[in-house]
Amino acid sequence: MAKEFKPVVVTANDLIEGDSVFLGGCGWVRDIRMARVALSVDEAAVLEAAGIEGETGNMVVGPYLVEVALDRGHPYPILRREQIRAEGVPTIPVGLGALPAERRAA
């Protein structure tokens, strides 16, 4: 039986900063809520190809698809690893104290 399709977004690491980014409507963004969501296998293939273009276009490194659930239309990663990654910071305060995540559009 084919695995049920789950909505996906494309993520990668920014080439210079190294932080996690997501393919949004107008380029790469750091807030996963702004990411483009593929709702079908065909849309996922288009999204994946766009992700690869981001790597060949020298903007990002290592694009891949991440399964998400939708919360009032906004994507939210299903796997714990991707949830932590999407936050952009560790789950614990580090260094001199809590490090606030810097969210800005690409």
Added chain:
Amino acid sequence: MYRYDEFDHRFVTERVAEFRDQVARRLTGALTEAEFKPLRLMNGLYLQLHAYMLRVAIPYGTLNAHQMRMLAHIAETWDKGYGHFTTRQNIQFNWPKLSDVPDILEALASVEMHAIQTSGNCIRNVTSDPLSGVAPDEIEDPRVTAEVLRQWSSLHPEFTFLGRKFKIAVTGSEHDRAAIKVHDIGLQILRNTAGEVGYRVLVGGGLGRTPMIGKVIRDFLPKADLLPYADAILRVYNLHGRRDNKYKARIKILVHETGIDSFRDQVEAEFATMDRAAVAVPEEELVRIAAYFAPPELAEKPEAPVEFERMKKLDPDFAQWVERNTCAHRVPGHAAATISLKPVGGVPGDATAEQMRVMADLAEMHSANELRITHEQNVVLPHVALGDLYKVYRGLAAIGLDAPNKGLVTDIIACPGLDYCALATARSIPVAQAISNRFAGNARQREIGPLSIKISGCINACGHHHIGHIGILGLDKAGVESYQITLGGESTEDAALGDRTGPGFGYDEVPSVIEKLVDTYLALRDSPRETFLQTYRRVGMEPFKEALYATAH
């Protein structure tokens, strides 16, 4: 410690320039990621969950105050104000930008440091005893051997593209403080019956997903044969080690599948045909290297200086810290002091730039300008006069690094885990913090006694959980973090791999699980002097298993 000569300076300077050019070409796209990735790995630059990570080599864990201050400067200038000391005696910076890395490497080169071969399929940092040159039980300072191996392995033309990473550790004492039995090659310095100094050579140890204790390949190797024999081992590994499967490519798999006797025969055959004179270290070079590790001139001092004894009476916290965190030095009236980077509730192994600077100052003023990083993620000031210990202690207290917990339940080793690492399957740091907070009280920690907890956030075992008295392995079970517990691991000359207790536990359960194990130990020990490990060895797994899994009636 070793100081760069003109050749070394030129080598690192050229390497920085080369990498600067490679980064520039990567940023323009002239190099693709596929082309650039092996180059950046050979310069210690990883890509993790949230950012790049730069792993800086600290050869055999030894550095001076000037170098520690530069690490602080790097943390402040190009990172987020802190660094992480690792289980291989290195330091990691978790937030560099790719475009800044050449400048970071240039800064490191200015203080005779680099990040070369801290990643990739090559020979990594050679690690050693943090009490090298200090411990009274030492036959010879193992750092001389480690430095010889470092020079031999740096950009070795034959061993730069191995099937997998390769790790070597050296101990100068029978009591193994370098965990040599779980390294690809482990070397123990010893004397033979004729009184000659040489090496017992072990091979095929390792942790990760198939942990193994190293096997003796040579009971006694004359010192002069060190590099030729190491060459022979690496050649046999390079030739016959698997390259078809990343998870079966370490030398431990080759030794296991070949059998140690057959593997030994192959190495000895290779060694026998070798032009040893061409490979071995010339005697004059060995003398030159050894001179860098000549002990500092420390005057013998009283074993119980009056002021030192008085402060121990006046300040019981200081007395506790002395008892737990200092150990004997070969020069009377001195001690090696462990700075615990495990304050209660803190991130194991992390130090802020401010803390690094204070440690540097203390080393310069009170420890012959020397510091050591341990594979248990602490720092050692190796040469402190007893009369100076109180000043050191007060200096550490001012920066929150005065925890008197070396080897106790809160002296937890933890890998970065899922908070940082792209390979991780579970978080390790907050688990360590929760356990540390649960056992915060000094009196309780002392009551429990020596207990080494080691936590890995995935099966790669960078937290060395297999050799923890209590090991914790974080896994992903259907998308939920699940923690397996092992008992009875040990890293010393009595090295052993921990035994799994049974099914794993949830993230929130782990501190209570540890508490049950500790309570079981306290109830079963035959005296307060019997340690957790000794009790486990005596009574076995069953009582602990029952405590963890027996259902309430």
